[in-house]
Amino acid sequence: METTNEQHPTRFFKYCPHCGSGNFKAVSNKEMRCGACGFDYFSNSAAAVAAIIHAPDGRIMLTRRAVEPWRGTLDLPGGFVDPDETAEEALRRELREELGAEIETCEYFTSTHNRYMYSGCSVATTDLAFICTITDYEKLTANDDIGDFAWYETSEIELDNIASPSIREIVGRYIQKKASCG
Ligand SMILES: [Zn+2]
Structure with a gap:
């Protein structure tokens, strides 16, 4: 199934699930990191x-x-x-x-x-x-x-x-x- 960038978890999540900061950014196509608290999230299979x-x-x-x-x-x-x-x-x-x-x-x-x-x-x-x-x-x-x-x-x-x-x-x-x- 085709996936647009907006549907990918690293685009879909807008806020850090730990501290709520909006500074939660994709650092690769499977990883997001919070610029405020350092929380690291991997979108694994x-x-x-x-x-x-x-x-x-x-x-x-x-x-x-x-x-x-x-x-x-x-x-x-x-x-x-x-x-x-x-x-x-x-x-x-x-x-x-x-x-x-x-x-x-x-x-x-x-x-x-x-x-x-x-x-x-x-x-x-x-x-x-x-x-x-x-x-x-x-x-x-x-x-x-x-x-x-x-x-x-x-x-x-x-x-x-x-x-x-x-x-x-x-x-x-x-x-x-x-x-x-x-
Ligand atoms: Zn955070």
């Missing part, structure tokens, strides 16, 4: 996780987003990693919250970077994708950020229906991997 849930018949799950951004488009289950949480713990928590699913196996697959607009500000993320199996494929419910979900053969997936560029990239890489591995 936020870690997020995404699950490619693999069914016994080889299909994978895509969800439909119930929330902005990209409401109504296809997605993978997952979300932000909380402070003091591992990526695997975040994935386990998100799948419980969003689907009522318990992870059985979980293997790191790939990562992508992304930017999206939230509260008028451009948020940078690092998306970590895992290939998972779950303990029970029958008792799943769509909760939280998920409006609905369905299972897809990789040949059925139209990448254009996935709005998030990083999730589209992850699913695209998975389709390529399946095609090359048979």
Whole structure:
């Protein structure tokens, strides 16, 4: 997603969050420093996780987003990693919250970077994708950020229906991997 300078965190924040001074300026494209109190702020990338849930018949799950951004488009289950949480713990928590699913196996697959607009500000993320199996494929419910979900053969997936560029990239890489591995 295109980001104008005004949407970048180093332009969006006008006052020092520590002392309230207006002398809070960008010193690089990821760092702001307060000229009054010396407070230093880094706009780091936020870690997020995404699950490619693999069914016994080889299909994978895509969800439909119930929330902005990209409401109504296809997605993978997952979300932000909380402070003091591992990526695997975040994935386990998100799948419980969003689907009522318990992870059985979980293997790191790939990562992508992304930017999206939230509260008028451009948020940078690092998306970590895992290939998972779950303990029970029958008792799943769509909760939280998920409006609905369905299972897809990789040949059925139209990448254009996935709005998030990083999730589209992850699913695209998975389709390529399946095609090359048979
Ligand atoms: Zn300050």
